Amino acid sequence: MIKIEHLNVQYGGKDKKFTAIDDINLDIAKGEICSIIGPSGGGKSTLLKVLAGIIKDYKGQILIEGENINPKIHRIGFIPQNYGLVEWKTVEENILLSAKIKYGKRNIDKEYYEEILNKLKIDNLKNRYPKELSGGQKQRVSIARAFLLKPNLLLMDESFSALDAMTREKVQELFLEVWREHKVTTVLITHDIKEAIYLGEKLVVFSSSPGRIIKIIRNPLFGESDSESSEDFRKLSNELIRILKEVNTNEIKGI
Ligand SMILES: Nc1ncnc2c1ncn2[C@@H]1O[C@H](COP(=O)(O)OP(=O)(O)OP(=O)(O)O)[C@@H](O)[C@H]1O
Numbered sequence: 242m243i244k245i246e247h248l249n250v251q252y253g254g255k256d257k258k259f260t261a262i263d264d265i266n267l268d269i270a271k272g273e274i275c276s277i278i279g280p281s282g283g284g285k286s287t288l289l290k291v292l293a294g295i296i297k298d299y300k301g302q303i304l305i306e307g308e309n310i311n312p313k314i315h316r317i318g319f320i321p322q323n324y325g326l327v328e329w330k331t332v333e334e335n336i337l338l339s340a341k342i343k344y345g346k347r348n349i350d351k352e353y354y355e356e357i358l359n360k361l362k363i364d365n366l367k368n369r370y371p372k373e374l375s376g377g378q379k380q381r382v383s384i385a386r387a388f389l390l391k392p393n394l395l396l397m398d399e400s401f402s403a404l405d406a407m408t409r410e411k412v413q414e415l416f417l418e419v420w421r422e423h424k425v426t427t428v429l430i431t432h433d434i435k436e437a438i439y440l441g442e443k444l445v446v447f448s449s450s451p452g453r454i455i456k457i458i459r460n461p462l463f464g465e466s467d468s469e470s471s472e473d474f475r476k477l478s479n480e481l482i483r484i485l486k487e488v489n490t491n492e493i494k495g496i
Contacts, residue, residue: 249262250262250287250298262299275427276431280449283452292310316393318395322398322400339390340386353391357388360422384416402431438468438478440463444457
């Protein structure tokens with residue numbers, strides 16, 4: 242369980258403070274995927290930076306299994322939008338990178354490594370360099386690297402948004418396939434309602450700045466790739482659109 246309690250984040254120096262996150266409380270069950278959706282500037286990436294240990298100056302508490310979050314102790318995986326691959330390292334070297342740092346070269350779970358590569362269908366790309374890969378292949382390499390770390394928490398910041406629609410669906414499907422086997426606790430930011438519904442067991446709607454949580458929805462359509470044409474999908478996505486529109490209207494009104 243990840244517990245975020247009364248999180249407050251401010252940017253700026255001593256005299257000029259800007260509140261980016263204002264009193265966020267959120268529980269994420271072990272092995273759950275939580276989709277975060279909300280207007281631009283609402284503090285979603287800021288939350289991810291706090292969870293990743295990049296922003297250390299915050300108020301409130303973040304607990305992983307009852308312990309204060311600490312990137313030196315906990316394994317935090319990150320799948321960025323731009324794949325985050327090292328250009329001069331091969332696919333294999335890129336995938337092993339984080340796990341090597343965390344576990345040491347000798348302690349890498351080779352069987353798991355092969356399984357992940359196989360599942361993500363990149364086992365034939367081991368010796369290639371990132372520049373020799375398509376966007377979808379790069380993203381799968383990035384996913385493999387994150388899973389090999391066996392993270393306590395996986396963070397995804399618009400990880401699929403740079404891919405074309407067809408590739409995005411395929412990579413999302415492969416991601417879920419690997420996740421179903423290994424149930425990594427995941428926080429995923431997206432601007433895409435369809436992606437939020439497909440990938441998030443829990444849907445968390447953020448406000449505009451300063452970031453607050455305005456709605457948490459348990460998602461009955463999680464993982465259903467063919468739900469898009471259903472009445473339930475229409476209802477849920479309309480509800481999300483309505484909430485997001487309301488947020489934007491209030492922002493314009495200055496509420
Ligand atoms: N380093 C920084 N210094 C000062 N303000 C910042 C900094 N980083 C972000 N902000 C501000 O904090 C607020 C939240 O930004 P954040 O990037 O977390 O929003 P977001 O919800 O992820 O937005 P988007 O959906 O556009 O990526 C914004 O108003 C942004 O301008």
